[in-house]
Amino acid sequence: MSSLDQNNSPEINSTKPNHINPSKSSAFEEKGSSLWRDAWHRLQKNKMALLGLVVMVTMCIVALLTPWITVYGYEEQNLVLGASPPSAAHWLGTDTLGRDLLTRILYGSRISLAVGFIATAVALLIGVIYGTVAGYMGGRVDAAMMRLVDILYALPFMIFIILLMVIFGRNIFLLFLAIGAVEWLTMARIVRGQVQSLRQQEFVEAAVSIGLGPWAIIRRHLIPNTLGPVIVYTTLTIPNVMLLESFLSFLGLGIQPPQSSWGLLISYGVETMEEYPWLLIFPGLALSLTLFALNFLGDGLRDALDPRAAKD
Amino acid sequence: MSEKTQESVLRVDDLSIRFKTRNGSSQAVDSVSFEVARGETLAIVGESGSGKSVTCYSLLGLIPQPPGVIESGVAQFASQGQQRDLLRSDKQTLRSLLGDKIAVIFQDPMTCLNPYLTIGEQLVEPLRQHKNKSREQARQRAIELIEEVGINNAKMRFASYPHEFSGGMRQRVMIAMALITEPELLIADEPTTALDVTIQAQILDLLDELKKRRNIALIFISHDLSVVASIADRVAVMRAGEIVETGEAQQIFKQPQHPYTQQLLASVPSGPKPAQSSQVDPQTQPLLKVEHLQTVFEQGKAGLFAASPAPTIAVNDVSFELRHHEILGLVGESGSGKSTLGRSLIQLIKPTAGSVQLDGQELTQLNPKQLKPLRQRMQMIFQDPYASLNPRMTVFDTLAEPLLYHRLATRKNVTPQVLALMDDVGLAHADIRKYPHEFSGGQRQRIAIGRAIATKPELIVADEPVSALDVTIQAQILDLILSLVNKHNLSMLFISHDLSVVRYIADRVLVMHQGKLIESGDTETLWANPSEAYTQTLFAAVPQLGSH
């Protein structure tokens, strides 16, 4: 996975026939199996995680293609029809204004997934940089940086987000920022812990004794080894973020109509659930299914990337 | 076989255990038979993975099933005239024997005691469980035993938590805990492996004495032949799940029959260095000159309301010289500061005071940039071959990194140099694209050595390079190091807690104790006449193969 590895593979392959005696290697495959490949093999054995991956990939593709594959517009009303249960024309039924629910769920998925991915990316960026710096610097810098994280942890963030959304209007970019700003804390802690324990590993000492500079050590020795937990935590942050977005939209503080998001659809569904239960059940199902898929995938990745599992 | 008149406490016949995993199964124990009598110490010796621990744990129902499957075997345990087959007893029966008639002592006393409960609470548990003693009776008995295993102030120590004890003390507690129900069979699994050599000697004596006093059967599991030689009556040698040879300790050590036993014994470093390093040069300027070196660690940080704890002086006013082409041994027990000294020399840790000169050039004042060209000339080999290699880099990456970084090769022509290095350390060319986890411990250490010699350094600091390895592998790596030192004219500081290893490899020896260098001299001279009291104790504590 390192750059050196990739840059040099052609040379190695070209010199191989001259140097390698095939009889020596009969018991082994010639190309080593990296930890990434081993992890991928372990993940493939986890059916639920694979299913989660397939669901997520499908969902992302469908969300991207939504404007081209839907028959109805997401604001297209049919007041004559009104709320109707699932039928051949409207697979998941229509809402009180006669809008096709499936279309609205698909458009909602675009918002919900986008918030999930973008806000997580914000959290990832801040968290990884902050955590790496704190862990690598150590000492007083680390103590001060982590104390700040501790203090932020103690703040009632949910309350702040609600305040922000109320006061500065329901701006979707503000939503990304606000959610990302909450979720980076845990990421920073995880990365910092990883970096700190890696720094004490002998292979990092060996890199120092070779004379590698800090940047080379971070890039070649620290980051590749923190990627596992970061990937796992990212996978588990996305559902958290989507949950937060739906939560805010449900309270009326997130996405604004006429845009739709799953939280918003659920909140409409709740209002009318006694007469038109499908308006609650289908958006709820979409949200739960996504959360399930991501959580199973995250758990599967955690098991697959667990260094302890890699030892045997 | 004179002791055979004694009744046999445990008799194992044809025990076979298989571990079944998703990727296939492996024969952990293959048709093993042995017996141990009252008052006798049977040592089961073998390298890691030989199945010695699995054998004993299976008798106690302590291996998880699955994946373990006991395929065949009988284990007759005789207690108070009653014979029981441990392998066919139900859980209830086994549980009633375990911790009562059969007791176990484990390897690492640091992790084997529950950190959340007091020593006393843990000590009285077997008595309360099996003997129906009242709390007060159990307490009395526990305090007596704490005294018997040589812990002072037993009454106060009863209420202490494990973290308040040193490793040796914790192992004494473990022994007391095992003996509190007066068992008839004691199984000790590497009970001294995690301990310093002087503490090891004390614990071995204690075990032997308690065994004799109580006339119990002792099964002593160990990888260390020298330790076994000092305690065993009979020895069973295991390899790959089989017992290859059993016999009286005398006979095993004097006239080993099986080739593997012979190989094992030959691998134990004993006696002086076979040949001096090629040409140690006493006249010219030393390669490394250390003067009044001091390394201090600050402990924690001062809190708002708490005073900063006293700093630890890990290396205290150390001065010595390392000559060209010399292997200098550095011995000391854990916490003596020997590793810190090694790291301070090559500037992995900044020393607090003093000077380190490599070939006349002062190192302690240089910044990382200035140090970089010098780093080619000094390298380090680390203890743990599992931690010293980046798990995400192939052999090629690991070996090419120093060459490329110091511009000793370009990306175009680095491959032949890497292959030459692999030849040097005895790795197959075919393995060049493999990752560390695909290698055994010995092979990993070869990779680490290859990385250290890649830049053709003059000085290598080797910090316990063989102490994580099995004895046969250890012998191979030691010979590899010796041959590389001669071939590349290296000078080496060889740090080890194992005095036999140091005697085998070093030309001169430094002895370190509590951060200070207390004695130094030519290896054989020092061995014959240690002058400091501490050095004498240290040498006396080393278990010897011929000591039985």
Next chain:
Amino acid sequence: MARFILIRLLQAIPVLLVVITVTFFLVRLAPGGPFSAEKAVPAEVLKALEARYHLDQPVINQYFSYLGDLARGDFGPSFKYPGRSVNEMIAAGLPATAELGLYAMCFALLIGASAGVIAALKPNSAQDYIPMSTAMLGICLPSFLLGPLLMLIFGVWLEWVPVSGWGDIPGDKILPALTLASGYTAYIARLSRGGMLEVMSQDYIRTARAKGLPEWKVVLKHGLRGGMIPVIAFIGPAFAGLLSGSFVVETIFQIPGLGRFYVQAAFNRDYTMIMGTTVLFATLIILFNLLADIVAVWLNPRLRDLYRSGGA
């Protein structure tokens, strides 16, 4: 130990001050005021109102006089409900919120920890999969979805329990408490499973087994303490989460608690009410974090020694 608590309490003061300051200026700097929504208010009346609540003075003066009031335990008058003080409103809302939170916390701890421990005793068996899959359900069915669904199923369709209300009919507290607890139950189940698995693989558990102790004793006496440490550490954050979760549950089930007041206050820009609830919530969260830390120290003899000997 007393010193440890004292230090932590002292450390809480700056954190609280940060919360107060940030919230105060956030609220004041936002466009719109508490009386701007009511269009028909004549200028003189608005002026009089502002004068009455000291809104005509510079913000910085308002800030310090608010701090002064706060130091005396006075949260000030409500802007939206003339004649009622924030203290009164909190006193009216807190009992319901506290009761709801308490039930939910007890439920989450009891059910979550037992499920996790049971699952950890036989990993990768039905005994593991069944409770943990149920736990996954709790994570993937957020409260704003689970609450309405439970209401729909048990209240509307089956008519087993009342749909809303608080303390009017016996049993009407079950659904809200269950809804609020579900996510945390699931999370605690996972934490305790992870903690127990970690502990049960420790050497000292093998020692306990080698003493011939029955398995339940090994688990309860030797395993539980270490295994619960991650759960204890989670109590602080869980409490913060329960508080913000109560916004939704109180809204859905129409419970007259603080959460509902808070959301209303945020929409209405009832400055003093927002401030009051925020400060209260922040204080509670800090206190619960401290409580969790104290329990964690008390459970771990090594930490206990560390704090006894004065090294804070």
